[in-house]
Amino acid sequence: MEKKQSLDTICIQGGWQPKNGESRQLPIFQSTTWKYETTEAMADLFDLKASGYFYTRLQNPTNDVVAGKIAALEGGVAAMLTSSGQAANFYAIFNVCESGDHFVSAASIYGGTFNLFAVTMKKLGIEVTFVDQDASEEEIQKAFRPNTKALFGETIGNPVSSVLDIEKFAKIAHRNGVPLIIDNTFPTPINCRPFEWGADIVTHSTTKYMDGHGACVGGVIVDSGNFDWDAHADKFPGLTQPDPSYHGLAYSKAFGKGAFITKATAQLMRDFGSIQSPQHAFLLNLGLETLHLRMRRHCENALAVAKYLKTQEDVAWVNFSGLEDDKYYQLAQKQFDEGRPCGVVTFGIKGGRERSIKFMDNLKLAAIATHVADARTCVLHPASHTHRQLSDEQLRNAGIQPDLIRFSVGIEDAKDIIADLEQAFQAIK
Ligand SMILES: *Cc1c(COP(=O)(O)O)cnc(C)c1O
DSSP, X not given: OOOOOOHHHXXXXXXXXXXXXXXXSOOOOOOSBOOOSSHHHHHHHHTTSSOOOSBTTTOOHHHHHHHHHHHHHHTOSEEXXXXXXXXXXXXXXXXTOOTTOEEEEESSSOHHHHHIIXXXXXXXXXXXXXXXXXXOHHHHHTXXXXXXXEEEEESBOTTTOOBOOHHHHHHHHHHTTOOEEEEOTTTHHXXXXXXXXXXXXXXXXXXXXXXXXXXXXXXXXXXXXXXXGGGGXXXXXXXXXXXXXXXXXXXXXXXXXXXXXXXXXXXXXXXXXXXXXXXXXXXXXXXXXXXXXXXXXXXXXXXHHHHHHHTOTTEXXXXXXXXXXXXXXXXXXXXXXXXXXXXXXXXXXTTHHHHHHHHHHTXXXXXXXXXXXXXXXXXXXXXXXXXXXXXXXXXXXXXXXXXEEEEEOOSSOHHHHHHHHHHHHHHTO
16 A cells, blocks of 8 residues: 655645656646537546546636645545635535525624625525534534534634644434534644544645645645445435436435545536636645745744743733644644644733724734735734624624734744734834
8 A cells, every 4th residue: 555645745735646758837727718620529527427628617627636635635535625714614515405404503703704604605695603612512502403514624723723622523413313524724733633532524725834825715625535325315415316407416326435426526616617727726726836845934933922921911812723821722733733723812901992003003023814824924803893783792603802812823933923922012012
């Protein structure tokens, strides 16, 4: 058996495998369409009888190579790139839920995902129940119904920096015969591979660390291939029963471990079309080539920043699971390689919302940006920005303190990042 390569090697060497005389770097297949010799050859592709390319909305070789690299990093069997992280999470849920169905989600998740689940999916007839991810198994179990089709959570909650106990969530999901879907955007597979803890499907906003340079919005869905759809055939007719739009083909039977991604591609990408452009996939691949180096530096810098913040009398609280006294430290030590979470540190300034804003406005190197998890240090005040429409009470219910500053530590020299914080503390004295 071929020895599994280390993640560092997959970042560089995974994906594109050029043959004799082919380009060393991944080619961009800048084409909407593919040419065939016979009508029948293309008809077989339309019937999913043969695999091959015919139209980029369904599949493109550049995208498939990059998806393959991410699947290898996560330890999955198949993956699909999407135009954004939002599209990835939408497709991941919609691939198993239809109108009349229900799913359960951790409440400590990205604001955009929260809105997608609570507001937009509801309009499609799909209901969600949010649970406190730190509650007991018994408590979380109460949210499940006969029509529940999935359990969802984020490895590290954006923006609160909570850490999800993936093993606990997997146990609950599997006891209920549903897959566990994990958004692994913040740790990336360099720090955590949710499949190793029992997750079935992983999603990412590749916009963040994977791209890493604030260049391209994108997403990905990865399947572990581990969930047995046929064992719960009545719950997942979309995967196990004949699909009339493909002459009665049943995905679980025709594609085995590839069923989830094949269905997501053949149905959801075909009909909704949120593809990633091959140009973006190329840039994403460049980002992936240094992901392992960047993640270590992000985490090292974030730990230095978190430790510095702890020494500041103006700081009310700090959330970073790499700190020994953090609520999630033990879990981070267990789930994350060398206990490294990610580069995002959240904290509050004494004096609440107003003083947090004043502090942020005095930062110089750290830019105020909606972005997060990027090479350049950036900062956001969720109560003023992403969660602006919520009252202080609603914010607290979502686990977001009104004074919460989301500080996304970049890969500059930590000394300069800390010097920037230092001068901002001086400025608000
Ligand atoms: C940003 C983000 C998303 C949404 O991704 P986009 O690429 O912005 O659509 C989803 N989940 C998490 C954890 C995120 O940080």
